[in-house]
Amino acid sequence: MSVDMEATGQGRFAVVRTSLSEEFAAQTTRLQQLTTAADASEAHERAALLFATRQSLDQISGALRRIAEGTYGTCEKCAASIPPERLEVLPHARFCVPCQQKHHG
Ligand SMILES: [Zn+2]
Structure with a gap:
Protein backbone atom coordinates (compact mmCIF):
# COMPACT_ATOMS: atom_id res chain seq x y z
CA MET A 1 0.00 0.00 0.00
CA SER A 2 2.98 2.23 -0.47
CA VAL A 3 3.18 4.62 -3.38
CA ASP A 4 6.56 4.70 -5.05
CA MET A 5 7.09 8.43 -5.40
CA GLU A 6 10.48 7.95 -7.02
CA ALA A 7 8.86 6.28 -10.00
CA THR A 8 6.49 9.14 -10.77
CA GLY A 9 7.52 12.27 -12.59
CA GLN A 10 6.35 14.52 -9.78
CA GLY A 11 8.04 12.55 -7.01
CA ARG A 12 11.29 12.18 -8.88
CA PHE A 13 11.96 15.89 -8.80
CA ALA A 14 10.18 16.72 -5.55
CA VAL A 15 13.43 17.78 -3.89
CA VAL A 16 14.62 19.96 -6.73
CA ARG A 17 11.13 21.45 -7.04
CA THR A 18 11.20 22.40 -3.36
CA SER A 19 14.63 24.00 -3.61
CA LEU A 20 13.65 25.82 -6.81
CA SER A 21 10.50 27.13 -5.11
CA GLU A 22 12.57 28.38 -2.18
CA GLU A 23 15.06 29.99 -4.54
CA PHE A 24 12.19 31.59 -6.45
CA ALA A 25 10.81 33.08 -3.23
CA ALA A 26 14.26 34.35 -2.23
CA GLN A 27 14.85 35.95 -5.63
CA THR A 28 11.38 37.52 -5.58
CA THR A 29 12.15 39.12 -2.21
CA ARG A 30 15.48 40.30 -3.59
CA LEU A 31 13.78 41.79 -6.62
CA GLN A 32 11.33 43.66 -4.40
CA GLN A 33 14.18 44.99 -2.29
CA LEU A 34 16.04 46.11 -5.39
CA THR A 35 13.03 47.84 -6.94
CA THR A 36 12.15 49.66 -3.73
CA ALA A 37 15.71 50.74 -2.84
CA ALA A 38 15.92 54.51 -3.02
CA ASP A 39 19.68 55.04 -3.26
CA ALA A 40 20.20 56.59 -6.69
CA SER A 41 23.97 56.58 -6.36
CA GLU A 42 23.97 52.83 -6.89
CA ALA A 43 21.53 52.91 -9.78
CA HIS A 44 23.93 51.33 -12.25
CA GLU A 45 24.85 48.49 -9.94
CA ARG A 46 21.21 48.00 -9.06
CA ALA A 47 20.21 47.81 -12.71
CA ALA A 48 22.73 45.01 -13.22
CA LEU A 49 21.47 43.20 -10.13
CA LEU A 50 17.88 43.65 -11.27
CA PHE A 51 18.73 42.16 -14.63
CA ALA A 52 20.48 39.17 -13.04
CA THR A 53 17.66 38.63 -10.55
CA ARG A 54 14.99 38.76 -13.25
CA GLN A 55 17.02 36.32 -15.32
CA SER A 56 17.23 33.86 -12.40
CA LEU A 57 13.51 34.18 -11.80
CA ASP A 58 12.92 33.37 -15.47
CA GLN A 59 15.18 30.35 -15.30
CA ILE A 60 13.65 29.09 -12.06
CA SER A 61 10.06 29.54 -13.20
CA GLY A 62 10.95 27.80 -16.47
CA ALA A 63 12.38 24.84 -14.55
CA LEU A 64 9.33 24.68 -12.28
CA ARG A 65 7.07 24.74 -15.32
CA ARG A 66 9.01 21.89 -16.93
CA ILE A 67 8.75 19.84 -13.74
CA ALA A 68 4.97 20.39 -13.77
CA GLU A 69 4.79 19.47 -17.46
CA GLY A 70 6.99 16.42 -17.04
CA THR A 71 9.68 17.63 -19.44
CA TYR A 72 12.19 18.54 -16.74
ZN1 LIG B 1 20.72 17.97 -26.35
Missing part, protein backbone atom coordinates in the same frame (compact mmCIF):
# COMPACT_ATOMS: atom_id res chain seq x y z
CA GLY A 73 15.58 16.87 -17.13
CA THR A 74 15.13 16.44 -20.86
CA CYS A 75 17.15 18.44 -23.39
CA GLU A 76 14.92 20.90 -25.25
CA LYS A 77 16.96 20.50 -28.41
CA CYS A 78 17.69 16.81 -28.85
CA ALA A 79 15.35 15.31 -26.20
CA ALA A 80 18.24 13.47 -24.54
CA SER A 81 18.17 13.02 -20.78
CA ILE A 82 20.22 15.64 -18.98
CA PRO A 83 22.57 13.83 -16.56
CA PRO A 84 21.56 14.17 -12.88
CA GLU A 85 25.07 15.47 -12.09
CA ARG A 86 24.47 18.37 -14.45
CA LEU A 87 21.06 19.12 -12.95
CA GLU A 88 22.63 19.12 -9.53
CA VAL A 89 25.05 21.85 -10.58
CA LEU A 90 22.57 23.65 -12.81
CA PRO A 91 18.99 22.84 -11.67
CA HIS A 92 17.48 25.00 -14.40
CA ALA A 93 19.50 23.47 -17.24
CA ARG A 94 17.44 23.28 -20.44
CA PHE A 95 19.96 21.56 -22.68
CA CYS A 96 22.33 18.62 -22.46
CA VAL A 97 26.05 19.44 -22.41
CA PRO A 98 26.70 18.95 -26.17
CA CYS A 99 23.69 21.09 -27.13
CA GLN A 100 24.65 23.78 -24.61
CA GLN A 101 28.15 23.89 -26.09
CA LYS A 102 26.77 24.13 -29.63
CA HIS A 103 24.42 26.85 -28.45
CA HIS A 104 27.36 28.94 -27.27
CA GLY A 105 29.80 28.04 -30.02
